[in-house]
Structures are given as structure tokens and as C-alpha cells.
Amino acid sequence: MAKVNLKGRDFLTLKDFTPEEINYMIDLAADLKARKKAGIAHDTLRGKNVVLIFEKTSTRTRCSFEVAAHDLGMGCTYLDPSGSQIGKKESTADTARVLAGMFEGIEYRGFEQEIVETLAKYSKVPVWNGLTNEYHPTQMLADMLTMRECFGNDLRGLKLTYMGDARYNMGNSLMIVCAKLGINFTACTDHTYFPNDELVAQCKEWAKESGATITLTEDVEEGCKNANVIYTDVWVSMGEPDEVWAERIRVLKPYQVNRKAMEIATKSTGGKTVFMHCLPAYHDQGTGVGRAVYEKFGLSELEVTDEVFESEQSVVFEEAENRMHTIKAVMCATLGGDQ
Ligand code: CP
Ligand code: NVA
Helix, strand or coil, rough: CCCCCCCCCCECCHHHCCHHHHHHHHHHHHHHHHHCCCCCCCCCCCCCCEEEEEEECCCCCHHHHHHHHCCCCEEEEEECCCCCCCCCCCCCHHHHHHHCCCCCCCEEEECHHHHHHHHHHHCCCEEEEEECCCCCHHHHHHHHHHHHEEEEEECCEEEEECCCCCHHHHHHHHHHHHHHCEEEEEEEEEECCCCCCHHHHHCCCCCCHHHHEEEECCCCHHCCCCHHHHHHECCCCCCHHHHHHHHHHHHHHHHHHHHHHHHHHHHHHHHCCCECCCCCCCCCCHHHHHHHHHHHHHHCCCCCCCHHHHCCCCCCHHHHHHHHHHHHHHHHHHHCCCC
């Protein structure tokens, strides 16, 4: 394993990490996963404590941090969206200094990236981004580990196509990680949902170094052709108002991941195509939101059809498990548990 020292670093966006550092964290996650499966203890951070601040809800990210902290031998405190003073009765800067005096690491899930950047600025211990409006970097490591498990360790030259709302945390983050790791990234959606110009330009610079390409297209045939990964996410993200559903459905419906999109990809890759989604997903009527949208708009499946979601090509639950192994790697590396 390449020896990279990330001790003391914040983990706020993959923009801040080199390809070598990103690959190191994925290698470490694979190693920690193997150790966990073999029942080999890896509690190298015994005696330390971490705190999780969640201003938005979560299943995967929260559970991943908690299980990973436990496996590494650490204590873990969870602050729910209404359970702390942060932002309401105490500033982010003051909260950072208070928590850094009690804990060895701080996770934050919430709204603007600026908030997690401020936490990091005022905290003397590592801060980890568990999702902001702009980025979701821990999800990227899980997705890359899952892709390695599907296609082998060298991801360079694969094509990942992201369909749907590409201008939010998932689209932005996937474009960044693909650009850094040499994966050809395509955003296949209406032009009003392309990632912003500044980020696209920045990613094109990284892509020059890694050999990746960055493509933005409204054409589903072009977008899906030769895609090894078809990726999507919800059309309305946490914190966005219900009023945007009507417009999202109207504009993004052509970019739903369905049998046709998967067939275009699968035929051109000779079967080497998988479906990915960070989850949670609206693929059936099993959710309150899914049922409400159906009653109002008559659409029973949203960003992905149930058929694709449940198909053999879907690796969404492998991704979900890999959240834990990769979040463990981030904490382990930035707290020095790997040294
Ligand atoms: N993918 C993801 O972040 O899931 P949660 O919202 O459940 O944490
Ligand atoms: N874009 C989604 C991702 C959830 C993991 C959201 O922000 O709600």
C-alpha cells in the first residue's frame, strides 16, 4: 500500500486531495473491510472520541460513522438536527472550539459548504464532511471502492454517466473524483442542471492530468453509450422546498434511469455496466414522499425505475455497505490510526 500520511487533515471536499491520497484512502478502506470480514480487530484508535453533528437526517452516513468509530475503538456522540446549540444559540466558530476541546474528530452534515469550512477553520482537530449542499466526499470513496470491486483496481478509462440533478452535491462530487482518478465523466441532463461553469473548468484541468474526459450532454443516447456506470440521485435534495417537485419532474423525467438507458449502455459495453445510486432512492411506492408525488403528479417511479433498481446490474446495497468501510478509512487515516 502506498504510504501516505493524512494525520491531522480535514476531509471537506475531494478538491483538497491528490489522486494518490484518494487512492490511498480507498486502499485503506479495502484493507479495513478485509480485516472486518476476517474478524481481525482493528481498534487502533482506542481511547479517542468523535462527535457527529447532523443538521439533516441520515441512515447510511450516521450508522457508518458510529459503527466505524466503534470498530476503531472510539467513543461516539451523536447530535441530532435539533439537539445542539449550533447555528441557533451558538456560532459555528464557537461550537468548533468547544467540541475540539472534548473530541479528537468532528463530523458535520448540513447545509452550505461554508459551514463545514468554518468548523474546520476554528477546530484544532480533523473535521469530516458528511454531506453539504455542494459536496458529499465520503460517498465518493464508497462509490470508488464499489467500482473497484466491479471492474478491478484500475478505474482509469471507465465511463461514468450521471443522470438527473447534476448541479448539486452528488453531481459535483462525482465529477471531481472522476476528474482526479482518470474516469471519463458525463453529466447527461437538461443544461439547466449541469454543474456550474467554474467547477467544470477546474475539473477539466484535473482531467488533463489524469487522462479523464468531462462531457456535458442533453442527449440520452450519447450520454449512456459506452457507460460502465449509470449513476443517479434524487431529483429534490434534503433542504429543498416541496414546490420544486413540479419543475424537477417536468425537466428531469427524460433523464430517469430506466430499461432504455441501461440497454443503451449495456449493449455498447458488452454487459460491463452497473447501476449506482447513493440512496435513499424513490423507485417505488414504499416511501411517504414517493406516494405523495404519485398522488400529485401521477408518477410512480422517479429518478430510477423499480426494474433497474432491483436488477442484477444494480450495486446500490454494495455501495451502502462500503460507506462504512470508507468512512472508517477516513477517520483512521486523519486520526493516525494507520501509522
Ligand atoms: N447516501 C447517504 O448519504 O445516505 P444517508 O442520507 O442515509 O446518510
Ligand atoms: N442529493 C441528496 C443526497 C443524499 C445522500 C441530498 O442532498 O439529499
